[in-house]
Amino acid sequence: MKNRILAVLSVAVLTVTTLVGCGSSASIDSAEVPATGPDESTTGKQTDGKNLPELTTEEMTITLWDIATEEPGRPTQEAAVARFMKDYPNIHVEQVHQQNDNYKQQLVVAMSSGQCPDMYVSWGGGPMAEYYKSGFADDITDLYNKYDHPDFIDAAIAQGSYKDKILGIPFGSLSGCDIFYNKTIFKDLGLEVPETIDELEDVCAKLKENGITPFALANSAKWTGSMYYMYLVARHSGNDEFDAAYTQEGSFGSEAFLFASDKIQDWVKKGYFPDGVNSLSPDDGQDKQLLYDGSCAMMLHGSWMAGSMSSDNAEWYQENIGVFRFPEDSEAKAKGVPQDVEIGTAIGNCFNFNSKGDQAKLEAMYVLATQYYNDDTYNQMQMDSFQTPSIKGFENQVTDPNMKIITDVFFQASNVQLWYDQYLPASVTEVHKNSMSALFGLEKNGAEIGADQDAAMKAAIEEQ
Incomplete structure (x- = not known):
C-alpha cells in the first residue's frame, strides 16, 4: 500500500534532481534565535498549569x-521554536525553511527516500490525505481529544482532517483571496472599484489605454495563475461544476x-x-514589485500579501493599497x-507529524504546535503582520x-x-499547475487542459 501511494505522490517529482536540503531551502539553528515573547522575568513554562x-x-x-523564508513569517515562526527550546532545553528543533514553489516536491522526494522530517507544513486537502495513506502523517485524534489546544474554528480542524481523523494542527491564519489595487492610480484615472466581471474588464481597458498593465501576476509558480481560473469557475457555477469534476461525475x-479558460486567454x-x-x-516578489513601480x-492574491507589502513599506502600503472581492458574473447571477x-483557506497552514511510532516525540511535537505556534505571543x-x-x-x-x-x-x-493545488490529489495538482502554465502561455486551450485534468483525476480515483 505504501509503495503504491508513494508512486502516486512521486508523479510530481519524477524529473526533480535537486537534492533535499539543497537549492532554495535554508536551515537554521533555532537555538541561536532570540525568543520574542513576554517579559523575560516570567518564570515557568508556557505549558505550566x-x-x-x-x-x-x-x-x-x-x-x-x-x-517561512521571508518576513513576517520567518521571524514569527523562529521565535515560536526558540520559546519552546527555552522551556525544554533537552529538545533541539532543527528548523529548515523551504521555498514554497519547490516545497511539496522536496517533501515527496524526502518521503520517497526515507528522509521525511518529523514535523512538516501542509495545507490539508488531497496531498495531506495521501501523506497519511502513505504512512507519513500521524493520526492525532486521541491527543487532540485528551489534551489542551486552542479553540480553533471548526473549518480549520475540518481542513486538517481526513475521514474523521485529525491529522494536522493549524498554526497559520485565515487566508482569503482578493484583489489588491493601487488606490492612487484608480483615483487619478477616475476608476471605480468594479463589482462585476464586465466592469472589471472596463477597468482593464481603461488602464491599458493609459499604459498600465491591469494585473500584476508572477506565474512561474503556476498556482498564482490558478487563482484567476478558480474564481472565474466559482463565479460562473458556484461550487457545482468543480465538485462534479472532482468526482468525475462531471x-x-x-x-x-x-468560460474561465477562454476569459483568461482573452485577457x-x-x-x-x-x-x-x-x-x-x-x-x-516580482508580482508585488510591479505594483510598487506603478x-x-x-x-x-492571498491575504498574506497585506502583511508582506506593509512589511516592505508600511507608509506606501497604507497610502496606496486597497482591496476588493473578486467581481461577480452578472449573467450567472441572473x-x-x-x-x-x-x-x-481556513488554516493557512497546518503541521503534520511523522513520529514513526515514537510517542514521546509525537507528544513533544503536539505541544510545540499547539502551545508555541499558537500562544499569545x-x-x-x-x-501585527495583518494575519488572522x-x-x-x-x-x-x-x-x-x-x-x-x-x-x-x-x-x-x-x-x-x-x-485547487491543495485540494486536488497530489498527482492531479501537478497536472493542474502545468495546465495553468499552458493556459497563460497560450499553449493549450480550455478543452485541452480540461482533458488533461480529467485524465489525471480518473487515474487518481482508480488508485484509491
Missing part, C-alpha cells in the same frame, strides 16, 4: 520543515471551466498580464448561481482596513473553496 503530556527529559531532536471541460491576448508572465517569480494596478463562494505577532489566526474570536480584533474587508468577505461567504 495546562492539561498537556509531560514531555521527556531525555535528549531529543525534532526535524521541522516549513516555508468534467474539467464543462461550461464553467471553458492574455489583450495584454492584461505582464509580458513573460510564466517566467516571473512570486517567491522573489506598471501594474491590481493583483489577485440564472441563480451563487456569487458568494470565495477562494482561500505568536498570535499577536500574527495580528484560525482561532475563534480573532476575526473581531482585525484593525487593518484591507484585512478587515478580506476577513469580512471570508466570514460572509457561503463556501470557501480551498486552493
Whole structure:
C-alpha cells in the first residue's frame, strides 16, 4: 500500500534532481534565535498549569520543515521554536525553511527516500490525505481529544482532517483571496472599484489605454495563475461544476471551466498580464514589485500579501493599497448561481507529524504546535503582520482596513473553496499547475487542459 501511494505522490517529482536540503531551502539553528515573547522575568513554562503530556527529559531532536523564508513569517515562526527550546532545553528543533514553489516536491522526494522530517507544513486537502495513506502523517485524534489546544474554528480542524481523523494542527491564519489595487492610480484615472466581471474588464481597458498593465501576476509558480481560473469557475457555477469534476461525475471541460479558460486567454491576448508572465517569480516578489513601480494596478492574491507589502513599506502600503472581492458574473447571477463562494483557506497552514511510532516525540511535537505556534505571543505577532489566526474570536480584533474587508468577505461567504493545488490529489495538482502554465502561455486551450485534468483525476480515483 505504501509503495503504491508513494508512486502516486512521486508523479510530481519524477524529473526533480535537486537534492533535499539543497537549492532554495535554508536551515537554521533555532537555538541561536532570540525568543520574542513576554517579559523575560516570567518564570515557568508556557505549558505550566495546562492539561498537556509531560514531555521527556531525555535528549531529543525534532526535524521541522516549513516555508517561512521571508518576513513576517520567518521571524514569527523562529521565535515560536526558540520559546519552546527555552522551556525544554533537552529538545533541539532543527528548523529548515523551504521555498514554497519547490516545497511539496522536496517533501515527496524526502518521503520517497526515507528522509521525511518529523514535523512538516501542509495545507490539508488531497496531498495531506495521501501523506497519511502513505504512512507519513500521524493520526492525532486521541491527543487532540485528551489534551489542551486552542479553540480553533471548526473549518480549520475540518481542513486538517481526513475521514474523521485529525491529522494536522493549524498554526497559520485565515487566508482569503482578493484583489489588491493601487488606490492612487484608480483615483487619478477616475476608476471605480468594479463589482462585476464586465466592469472589471472596463477597468482593464481603461488602464491599458493609459499604459498600465491591469494585473500584476508572477506565474512561474503556476498556482498564482490558478487563482484567476478558480474564481472565474466559482463565479460562473458556484461550487457545482468543480465538485462534479472532482468526482468525475462531471468534467474539467464543462461550461464553467471553458468560460474561465477562454476569459483568461482573452485577457492574455489583450495584454492584461505582464509580458513573460510564466517566467516571473512570486517567491522573489516580482508580482508585488510591479505594483510598487506603478506598471501594474491590481493583483489577485492571498491575504498574506497585506502583511508582506506593509512589511516592505508600511507608509506606501497604507497610502496606496486597497482591496476588493473578486467581481461577480452578472449573467450567472441572473440564472441563480451563487456569487458568494470565495477562494482561500481556513488554516493557512497546518503541521503534520511523522513520529514513526515514537510517542514521546509525537507528544513533544503536539505541544510545540499547539502551545508555541499558537500562544499569545505568536498570535499577536500574527495580528501585527495583518494575519488572522484560525482561532475563534480573532476575526473581531482585525484593525487593518484591507484585512478587515478580506476577513469580512471570508466570514460572509457561503463556501470557501480551498486552493485547487491543495485540494486536488497530489498527482492531479501537478497536472493542474502545468495546465495553468499552458493556459497563460497560450499553449493549450480550455478543452485541452480540461482533458488533461480529467485524465489525471480518473487515474487518481482508480488508485484509491
